[in-house]
Amino acid sequence: MRQAHAEDARTEARRVVRDLLGEEQPTAGALVADVRPVLGAERTARALELALGAQLTRRSAELAAIAALLVGTRELGEEWWTRSRGGKLPPPDEVLSTAVAIEPWTDLTALEMLAAWISDDAADRMWGRAVAEVDLNSWQAEDRFGLPPGVRPGQRLVVHFDAGGRLDAVVTRRPGDELGSNLDFQSLRYSRPAEAQWSWGVAAGLGPHRLPGESPDPYTREVPSEAAGILRGWALRHGATREQLGERWDTVGDVVAAIERVDWMWRSGEWFGWWRGASALVDDSAYLPYRLEELASG
Incomplete structure (x- = not known):
């Protein structure tokens, strides 16, 4: 059943990629060919340099971030890269060049940070700036944030919950004539760059x-045959x-292809330990012996 859900996700992702990028089957080569005329040769070269510097188990995520930058640049224009943000944020070109983490994306790689940035900017252009941010790890709908002044019952307010992700909160009148809000989970949506990032990766x-x-x-x-x-x-x-799993695991490519086919994320929780070991094998990590010990100990 879980593997069926994985295939459903891939089918939907391929549909979105086809709609946004015109690719039936996304590949790194096709993505680079699409990106170069939109981002320009210099930005493309720097983005690929960052992708090449990532561990192989992270490469797909880095390329997915580049897909977001492609779609976002098509929407917002090349000037997005050169525009500063009132002294608070440097131009995206500077971030691409230096790869220095900036708030609020310090837990992301440089390419993921830029993808989140352009996804949010595209969402702001499409739906207006969000009045608040909520964490959807909690599905409580009522009164998740303080209302801005001047709102009225029935008004829909845009709320941020993820990079490029928005949903509406509907202003309502509470007992005692006070105003509150209810999150409308049916209005959940993502900007096109965010959709491109998710769909390309999947x-x-x-x-x-x-x-x-x-x-x-x-x-x-x-790869080491014993491991x-x-x-x-x-x-x-x-x-x-x-x-x-394939006939043999002789090379890194054999292992990467097998990891993808196994759909470990859709299996039971013990598979996370297997993923840690397999990723250490692919990335030639010094932690490989410890990951194998953890797997053996259950």
Whole structure:
């Protein structure tokens, strides 16, 4: 059942990618070809440099962020990159160049930070600036924020909940003639750059995603056979099929492709430990022995 949900998500993601980018099957090569004339050669080269610097298990996320920047730049224009924000935020071009984290996105990579930024700016242009921010880890609908002055019953207010994500709050009159608000969860929506980021990552998957001019090919690196055997054997014992895992795990590319086919995120919680081990194998992490110990101990 969970694997069926994974395929449903990929089907929807492919539909969104087709609508936004015109690609039937997203690939790194097609994305780069689309990005270069929109962002320009210099920005594209710098974005790819940042993507190349990421661990291979992070590459798909970095490319998905570039997809958001592509769609966002088409919507907001190239001037988005050069415009400062009243002294509070540097121009996005400066952030791309320096890769220095800025508030409120300090927990993101530089490309993810720029993707969040352009997703929010596109949402502001489409629906107006949000009057408040809410955390949807709580599904409480009533009175989640203080109302701005001058509102009236029935008025719909735009509320921020995620990068590029918005929903409405409807002003209502409470007992005692006080005004409050109810979140309208049916109004939840995302800007097009945010949709592009999600859909590209889901539709394209973990990879392999080879980038133009990349040499040597990181996906051809051989992986330790003992560690590969442990992880592959564990996956077989816990429900993955031989077809999903592939015939052999000789190279990083073999492992990355298998991770994508297994759909570990849609399986039981114990698979998270397997993912930690498999990602350490792909990224040639010094933590690999510890991840294998954790997996063995259950």
